[in-house]
Amino acid sequence: MDTELKEFKVSNDILCSPEAMKARLMEEGYLFFKNMIDPGHIESLRAEILDLYRQNEWVMRGTDPMEGRVDVGKSCAEGEPPYLEVYRQLYALRSFHAIAHAPAMMGAMEKLINGKVLPHPSKVARMSFPQSDRHTTPIHQDFVHFQGSFYTLTCWTPLSDCPVELGGLAIHPRPWSEEIFNHRFSLGAGMLKIDEDQLQGSWHTTNYEIGDALIFHSLTVHKALPNQTDEIMRISLDNRYQAATDVINDRQLQPHLSGSGQRWGWDEIYDDWTPDDELAWYWRDMDLKVVPWDESFSDKGVQDAMAKAGDGDEDAIYSLNVLLKANPGSKWASRAADILAAVG
Ligand SMILES: O=C(O)CCC(=O)C(=O)O
Ligand SMILES: [Fe+2]
Numbered sequence: 001m002d003t004e005l006k007e008f009k010v011s012n013d014i015l016c017s018p019e020a021m022k023a024r025l026m027e028e029g030y031l032f033f034k035n036m037i038d039p040g041h042i043e044s045l046r047a048e049i050l051d052l053y054r055q056n057e058w059v060m061r062g063t064d065p066m067e068g069r070v071d072v073g074k075s076c077a078e079g080e081p082p083y084l085e086v087y088r089q090l091y092a093l094r095s096f097h098a099i100a101h102a103p104a105m106m107g108a109m110e111k112l113i114n115g116k117v118l119p120h121p122s123k124v125a126r127m128s129f130p131q132s133d134r135h136t137t138p139i140h141q142d143f144v145h146f147q148g149s150f151y152t153l154t155c156w157t158p159l160s161d162c163p164v165e166l167g168g169l170a171i172h173p174r175p176w177s178e179e180i181f182n183h184r185f186s187l188g189a190g191m192l193k194i195d196e197d198q199l200q201g202s203w204h205t206t207n208y209e210i211g212d213a214l215i216f217h218s219l220t221v222h223k224a225l226p227n228q229t230d231e232i233m234r235i236s237l238d239n240r241y242q243a244a245t246d247v248i249n250d251r252q253l254q255p256h257l258s259g260s261g262q263r264w265g266w267d268e269i270y271d272d273w274t275p276d277d278e279l280a281w282y283w284r285d286m287d288l289k290v291v292p293w294d295e296s297f298s299d300k301g302v303q304d305a306m307a308k309a310g311d312g313d314e315d316a317i318y319s320l321n322v323l324l325k326a327n328p329g330s331k332w333a334s335r336a337a338d339i340l341a342a343v344g
Contacts, residue, residue: 005170005225008032008206008214018111025112028173029220032206036104036213037157043210045095046159049125049235052089060231068160069231070129077135078189079322083127084257090125091255092269097123097279100239105155108215109241112153120152120240120252121266121283126189128167128227128234134315136167137224138186138193142216142240144297145190149246150178152218159235162208166234167227169214170205178219183297185304187315192301194221247289259327302332309339317343 011031014020025031050065060069076083090096099105100119109117128136142154162168186193205225206212216222227234242248251259258264270280302323308316320336327333 004202005164006202006204008171008204010034012036015108015111021108021111025215025217026176028171029176030171030173030204030214030216030222031112033108033213033215034209035211036108037099037102037211038104039211041095041099041102042157042159045093045099046235048093048095049090049159052086052093053233056086056089058086058233068233068235070233072129072131072231075129075132077129077132077187078126078257079191079326081325084326086127087125087257088264091123091264092272094273094277094279096125096237099237100155101279105213105239108213109153109155112215113151113241113243116244117241118244118248118283118286118288120146120242120248122240122252122254122256124238124240124256126224126234126236126238128224128236130227130229130231130233133226133228134187135189136226137169137189139172139196139199139221139223140183140190140192140194141181141221142218143180144183144192146218146240146252147249147294148218148252148291149242149248150217150219151246152240152242154216154218154238154240156214156216156236156238157212158208158210159237161210162234162236164205164207164225165228166232167225168205168208168234168236170203170223170225171214171216172199172201172221172223173204174201174221176217176219180219181221183301185301185308185316185319187319188224191305191319192297244286244288247291249293250290251293253283253288253290302336306332306336306339309336309343312343 012033053059054065058070058074059065060071063069100123156169181194183192305316305319309320324336
């Protein structure tokens with residue numbers, strides 16, 4: 001694997017040609033657009049999120065919350081209770097949901113997706129603390145997490161400028177192939193990783209600027225880069241889109257991470273929204289082809305983690321502890337508890 005990071009190809013010049021956009025997506029696995037999303041919209045959502053950080057005392061003492069400096073003592077990762085608590089509050093922000101439906105985003109997706117475009121109800125925000133390399137999102141394909149149709153498109157966008165050291169997304173470009181790589185247990189969002197030695201070629205990324213958007217499909221191989229700043233949180237969104245006529249996994253109709261312990265549902269999220277808000281329950285009257293969640297990928301990850309934890313692997317022990325706390329009723333709970341008791 002080439003360790004040098006290469007620069008993304010910019011696709012703004014082909015925005016006028018849906019055929020050229022689709023062809024490039026098939027060939028490279030991604031499309032990168034400069035200045036696609038209204039920076040004003042992003043700034044205002046960012047301000048709301050940073051205000052939540054202030055309320056939850058995540059902001060570094062003595063700094064203006066709007067600088068995005070966080071107290072690394074508060075560092076936590078996806079799945080842990082303090083993370084889920086702030087995430088639950090973030091998830092109720094209407095502007096967090098609205099940005100996925102903005103005309104620029106929908107316009108790009110309409111060029112790439114045939115027929116009516118369905119933005120997934122399950123929107124995602126990532127909050128990546130500085131100096132927590134071990135929790136960096138590992139190499140993966142989204143299909144193992146989001147399932148449904150292979151032609152589900154993600155739009156990843158940072159909520160600020162995101163230079164390489166802040167840990168943006170990197171892509172391993174390759175032509176369309178329906179190969180799903182073997183994924184094993186890992187720390188980091190999703191908890192499943194592809195081993196780097198299964199890949200050849202190089203990683204592509206960029207110094208993102210506010211408003212930039214990266215689009216890729218659910219077989220694209222990608223990862224995050226570590227947040228190497230001293231004190232800046234990397235905040236980003238990943239929103240997903242598909243043809244309304246394609247199959248969709250039932251979890252994509254639920255709030256992201258709502259199954260992880262502190263369960264929250266749409267009623268709670270919409271509590272402060274105006275009644276009949278057009279962004280609430282917008283998919284409810286659509287005739288969707290909903291398919292159940294296939295547990296085989298995540299099961300394999302948990303089994304892998306249990307084997308590793310039994311051998312004393314610290315990352316696996318940490319993950320089983322998080323899993324147990326978040327999902328004490330999970331089918332793995334009693335075996336995980338036994339393993340943790342045995343390794344002390
Ligand atoms: O932002 C991250 O760390 C992970 C994002 C990701 O994997 C995705 O957008 O599919
Ligand atoms: Fe992903």
